[in-house]
Amino acid sequence: MKRGSKKGYEFGFAWIFTIFIGAVVIFLAVYIATQIVGMKQLERESVRGKKIGVLLTPIETELEAEKFATILVPDETMLFNGCDPPQSLGNPFGSQHISTSIKSSIGGKWDVKNEQGVKSTFHNKYLFSNQSLHGKEEFYVLSKPFNLPFKVADLLMLWPDQEKYCFVGFPDYITNELMDLNMANIILSPPASCPPEAKKVCFGSSCTIRVDIDTFNNKGTVTKEGKTLPYIESFSSGTNEFTLMYAAIFSDPEIYECQVKRLMAHAEQLADIYLEKRKNIGCSPILQNPLNQYKSAVSTAADNFKINEPTAATNYLNNVYAKAGGLEIANNVQCNMF
């Protein structure tokens, strides 16, 4: 433009209007794109949560004594384990929730708490783990049956590739089993020494996770995060006796409490099936009394088992074990229903 020229660039209504509308269109486009990306991410996370839940079904034991499996994930994933305790009216088995958060390749910080997929709910699964598990490529699952005295459920112990457990000073019958299973991120010491990042699980001595076994009374405790988690042995031969001990080692105390309540509630429901079966096959009524006593014991444990009251919690489990023992003896004498 020439100096002193009266010609000017007219910034009229049309320009202002265009810029305004352009800005609105661009804002809308960016907003919609962000929403679509967020929705797709939510979809991916929800699908992954459900897929992991479905994948856990064939990992459960059928004929096998125990199973170890690896779940591969294509991206860095945070898995959340949620548990609702049983409610006698609406939800007699309680609920197992599984959800995930996947690290996105675009965007900034990974806000794992607020960016979770929709929870997938199962009522027949018992996942013992920390409440959140950070896996870069793999998650590991150990599946073991829990018999009290009949099979109540398969317990699934879950840990990610970012967590290592080092078992120190355990007796041979446990280390031999762990060695046979050859599980990833489980280190036995000796022969290997514990890496510094591994969680130390010590038998009878204090460290991150302390395990005490009272084989004479078929029970024990796992002490972690300042809390004592009581457990009872499973009515299985061999190493599957310690199913609930492994569950306590790999779980957060809150998850352990909730899942034990669910197991007890499930045992109560199964006792009803055996009561019905006893009647239908014309089995002697002598079995009815131990079944009813057992049902009452598991029902009490399901309602009252609390980690914060360790003495009472231990007593509830001991009572269940005693009644289960009585039931097993009666079953072996009569009918052999399970």
Add this chain to the structure above:
Amino acid sequence: MYNVICSKKAQMKIQQMAFMLVAVMIFFAMVALVYFSISTANLRETAEQLREEEAQELASQLSGTPELAFTASSDCSACIDFDKAFALSQNPNHGKKLWNLDFLMIERIYPDPVEKTCLIPSDLPDCKNIRIINLPEGRGLSGTKTAFVSLARWDASLAGGSGDYKYEFGKIHTLAKNP
């Protein structure tokens, strides 16, 4: 005079621009509609596929569940306990609340059963099927997954009247839960 002509041109331009903007917005709205309808259909399909996968996995794994596993004898570890299945059918809420299924039925195939549903204990020796979870009203059977299973049940007439387990052949039917 000049001003008047100029103003008409500007009005025309604004009108043109407004029409253009409306057209562009309609175009984007249509693209968005098509995208969302495709993506919703895909999502539905994925959800349906996942539910079917779950039903299939359950069908093949049910013989190992404590509700149905035959544990009374070591003769057939992979068998379904027909007596337990019948006991379970007496309390339809149990199965409904435990499994994410809309339908669960155990069918006896061999030896040839009588065409009837097992409703009372005396039906057990020859009835055809046990419905553990009844199909909800208005739900079709399409998408039902099946798996062959061995069945075991107590037969009081065997072993000279002292009773023994009888092993038969059957099929398990599962249908995924509709949300």
